[in-house]
Amino acid sequence: MSGPIRVVVADDERMVRTALRVILDAESGIEVVGEATTGAEAVSVVRERLPDVVLMDVRMPGIDGIRATEQILATLAAPPRVVVVTTFENDSHVYDALRAGAAGFLLKRAAAEELIQAVRLVARSDSLLFPAQIRDLAARHAPAGATARAWTARLTGREAQVLRLMATGRTNAEIAERMGVGPATVKTHVAAVLAKTGTRDRTQAVIAAYESGFVRPR
Amino acid sequence: MSGPIRVVVADDERMVRTALRVILDAESGIEVVGEATTGAEAVSVVRERLPDVVLMDVRMPGIDGIRATEQILATLAAPPRVVVVTTFENDSHVYDALRAGAAGFLLKRAAAEELIQAVRLVARSDSLLFPAQIRDLAARHAPAGATARAWTARLTGREAQVLRLMATGRTNAEIAERMGVGPATVKTHVAAVLAKTGTRDRTQAVIAAYESGFVRPR
DNA sequence: ATCCGGCTCCGCCGTGCGGGGGAGAGCGCC
């Protein structure tokens, strides 16, 4: 699976969308395949275009970027990596986004090279992306969302995805079908989730997911 | 089980506590067996005195009346009926309290006779208490919390209690032990909860409880 | 070249859970 990295840009400000598009389109190996101006639109566009990476604004009208991220990660069999784009360095919503399963985040004032680098990195890596300045920023804000952060950090991508699907009330078989893997695989992931979260059954795991803010009501 | 109706009063304002106490103590067949000034204190006092009725202020320092209500209902085998006391007619927290399992609510400006009547009614009845003015008030506010209200309304007291314990991740056996009944009984209640909530297993029921606001994170 | 972690599966086995019934006791209501 090579070919260009397919990117979808979701931001309600036209200027930002345009800026991201020109920077990325100018880069060989990266292709912007879609744009969205709301969270709901982002979900449907992602569903259509099936990109590798989504650049998602946190603050958007209607469904915000966090809920959009949740929906994308929960409903797609092979979800793209979501990078949250924010204006403010100390945006508390960033931590919500991370809990929601975002792969990383990026400041809007980042240089073009940083943006490109971030997209490439996140497209091939399965690990969380922590751009320089933000990494220790997260560390400093840790006390507030420490539980949830430690939580998600310990879960692998697949495990987090399985937990999100568990929190929709699905059985192992249904999760397997939706993720396009065998039931045995799902069982393995579920077992890993239970072990890492210190819970004894799926119900407790889901409760923990709610209590920690890993998933959120409504 | 006759004898006087045992009441605990929880309110951070001394004047309110005193007023409630003198009114109720003057009445034969009603006995105020404890007072609390915070939510946390309310929980411990209720645990000690095991009253039939708790008059609970919504707004208190620390743990508020709603969380205190939740904790009382979830942790006691035979929980008392909780009546929420509020100053304002259109206090939105009242609906939270109802969702939390409060048996009814009362305005602080209610007449002494209304108060006594309410305590007697709630002490012997298992149905929700809707004092005159508040009943249609609830109807008018229905759209906002309609889902949750309709939800709890359809559940019997025992069923609601079981659901709350389910939402703490307990097994049927543990719920049975805590409630002081047999496991078979719990199974019956769980089955009723699943049927009434339209869910197929305990995990889905717990999710529904969170999504509807019947139980709340933190 | 080796190791490690993540993802993908395979068995086996015990059991908690949920579905399907039924049944008796208490109680408020008409």
Add this chain to the structure above:
DNA sequence: GGCGCTCTCCCCCGCACGGCGGAGCCGGAT
């Protein structure tokens, strides 16, 4: 007194779930 609801508890049955151990594959790190 009879009706209906709630709460209590019983049976049997099938299955999804969770615990256990094992295995192969891959990519990144050392």
